[in-house]
Amino acid sequence: xxxxxxxxxxxxxxxxxxxxxxxxxxxxILRALKRAxxxxxxxxxxxxxxxxxxxxGKPPHDNRARYPMPSLVLLDLKLRKLGGLDILKQLQEAxxxxxxxxxxxxxxxxxxxxxxxxxxxxxxxxxxxARFQDFCKLAEQIRSYWLSTNESIR
Amino acid sequence: MTMFxxxxxxxxxxxxxxxxxxxxxxxxxxxxGCLAALFALLALRSVxxxxxxxxxxxxxxxxxxxxxxxxFASGLMVASVAYASRTLRERDRxxxxxxxxxxxxxxxxxxxxxxxxxxxxxxxxxxxxxxAVFWLSDMDHEQTLYVSPGFEHIFGRSYKELGVGTDAxxxxxxxxxxERISQAYQKTIGRExxxxxxxxxxxxxxxxxxxxxxxxxxxxEPNTFLMAGLASDITAAKENEVALxxxxxxxxxxxxxxxxxxxxxxxxxxGFAVALSEDYARQLDDRAKxxxxxxxxxAARLDMLLNDLLQHARMGRTLATGRVDLDGVMRDVIQxxxxxxxxxxxxxxxxxxxxxxxxxxxxxxxxMQNLISNAIKFMPEGRKPVVRIGVESHNTSHTIYVADNGIxxxxxxxxxxxxxxxxxxxxxAYAGTGIGLAIVKKAARLHGGQVNLESVEGEGSTFRLxxxxxxxxxxVNRDQAA
Numbered sequence: 001x002x003x004x005x006x007x008x009x010x011x012x013x014x015x016x017x018x019x020x021x022x023x024x025x026x027x028x029i030l031r032a033l034k035r036a037x038x039x040x041x042x043x044x045x046x047x048x049x050x051x052x053x054x055x056x057g058k059p060p061h062d063n064r065a066r067y068p069m070p071s072l073v074l075l076d077l078k079l080r081k082l083g084g085l086d087i088l089k090q091l092q093e094a095x096x097x098x099x100x101x102x103x104x105x106x107x108x109x110x111x112x113x114x115x116x117x118x119x120x121x122x123x124x125x126x127x128x129x130a131r132f133q134d135f136c137k138l139a140e141q142i143r144s145y146w147l148s149t150n151e152s153i154r
Numbered sequence: 155m156t157m158f159x160x161x162x163x164x165x166x167x168x169x170x171x172x173x174x175x176x177x178x179x180x181x182x183x184x185x186x187g188c189l190a191a192l193f194a195l196l197a198l199r200s201v202x203x204x205x206x207x208x209x210x211x212x213x214x215x216x217x218x219x220x221x222x223x224x225x226f227a228s229g230l231m232v233a234s235v236a237y238a239s240r241t242l243r244e245r246d247r248x249x250x251x252x253x254x255x256x257x258x259x260x261x262x263x264x265x266x267x268x269x270x271x272x273x274x275x276x277x278x279x280x281x282x283x284x285x286a287v288f289w290l291s292d293m294d295h296e297q298t299l300y301v302s303p304g305f306e307h308i309f310g311r312s313y314k315e316l317g318v319g320t321d322a323x324x325x326x327x328x329x330x331x332x333e334r335i336s337q338a339y340q341k342t343i344g345r346e347x348x349x350x351x352x353x354x355x356x357x358x359x360x361x362x363x364x365x366x367x368x369x370x371x372x373x374x375e376p377n378t379f380l381m382a383g384l385a386s387d388i389t390a391a392k393e394n395e396v397a398l399x400x401x402x403x404x405x406x407x408x409x410x411x412x413x414x415x416x417x418x419x420x421x422x423x424x425g426f427a428v429a430l431s432e433d434y435a436r437q438l439d440d441r442a443k444x445x446x447x448x449x450x451x452x453a454a455r456l457d458m459l460l461n462d463l464l465q466h467a468r469m470g471r472t473l474a475t476g477r478v479d480l481d482g483v484m485r486d487v488i489q490x491x492x493x494x495x496x497x498x499x500x501x502x503x504x505x506x507x508x509x510x511x512x513x514x515x516x517x518x519x520x521x522m523q524n525l526i527s528n529a530i531k532f533m534p535e536g537r538k539p540v541v542r543i544g545v546e547s548h549n550t551s552h553t554i555y556v557a558d559n560g561i562x563x564x565x566x567x568x569x570x571x572x573x574x575x576x577x578x579x580x581x582x583a584y585a586g587t588g589i590g591l592a593i594v595k596k597a598a599r600l601h602g603g604q605v606n607l608e609s610v611e612g613e614g615s616t617f618r619l620x621x622x623x624x625x626x627x628x629x630v631n632r633d634q635a636a
Contacts, residue, residue: 017206022418023424024418024422024425024426025418025420025421027425028421028422028425028426031425031429031542060364107413107414107417107418108410108414110410128417128421129421130417130420130421130424130425130453130454130457131424131450131454131457132421132428132429133428135421135425
């Protein structure tokens, strides 16, 4: 079910990048996305710096055939090495942030976090639900809006 | 007859003589004394003449006066002496009165001087011992007339070191505050009062917070404009304020972190309990499934508890208030509680149009929602909830009531129900965290209002949320709104 980016060989399939260092949460997100019928190549990164490098295309991620730009990023805020807000900020500084829709998916409902996330260019802010059932609903909404209704830069 | 006249004259002369002697004794100098001496000599001479000779009483005195003339002269003499005596008495009386006035004046002057000295001593004592700066300035002539010794203590240097002008102290004000304070002080020239808090820097570099006030004290002459002021050291209070704010912020971060960090394991517990029961449904027997259900329920309950606790903790923050239309709030609440209402078959009767108040919308919504959800929840088995909602408007407040037909609350528990974590019933009987009413109470308090309760056990409860009419808004008309 989980597939580290290195082993990604599903050529041509659109990618969803899940940046999440809490293993249990990652599994639940993947499970919920699958339950919602998302057939994308869902790749998991559990390290803030790697996530930034992936999105900025720093070597070895400059090989976009192997590490394609995702169609959607689900970004946690609390991450090892580099937090989600810092990733957003660095992407904004690099001018990459608007190239791909980034959805913050965090446990935090702090006004401060929400405000900063949007300021640094997040496209949406979702609070992780406590119940798996609600996680599934959320995944369904993400699929229907961000993967179908919404038009992104191709 | 001649004898009789002579006798009267003799008596008058003796009386006159004695009176003259009395006057002479009292008043040796001055014209009254001379007059008395003269009259005394005349009287004495006549008396001597009257008694002279061979011891017989004779009318032919050496002066050769007739007895009628003698009588007239004696009467005139006594009258003159009486007049002189009266004049003397009056003069004495006025002199006495004068000296009394003088004494009184002297006493008063002495008293005033003493008072003044005492009051000055008191002022000095006050001005020089209090841990504050007293100052007095002649604003028109740009002169500082008095600065109490507290200045040196607080500013760490003498006023003279800074200059002589009335605004020399501005040099000691912290650069970040100087512009603001300088501007505020400029306004005092227009005779505005001065009331500011700012920082100063001592020569040793230490920073102190001052609260300084200045008042126009005297305007007796058109060209004299005096200001007096008091500056006190509020560093300790400021430090406490900052510490309190920091501690509140820390507490909030703590609450946020707790909620964040505790929620991740909760999600895992609930999520994987569900995953287990789904993915391994065939391998699990009913007991195993019920255990998994208990894990999921426990996690859900803990999550609810965390949310309520977090909300309660967050409520201490400063509220951004605005116009809140309680009718709109009520519509949202009923929508939020849709499931509870339909599951219980509750009837919600809104009896009056609810007003608009000034407040914090989310807080008021939570408070109303908690009240209504309680009204629906605490029902005896088999009874359908009927919840009546309305407003009683008073001069200075609105009282929103939420009345139910539920199980009611024993009056001995009326205070307890508003305490955090207080529950009157088992969780099995009525679900909940025991924070709901504590949130209602806190919301009411933060709005300057209150919440109270009337209840008859077994028949129902009425909760009344009273909110002050901070600002008057016309209630939204239901028909117009629709």
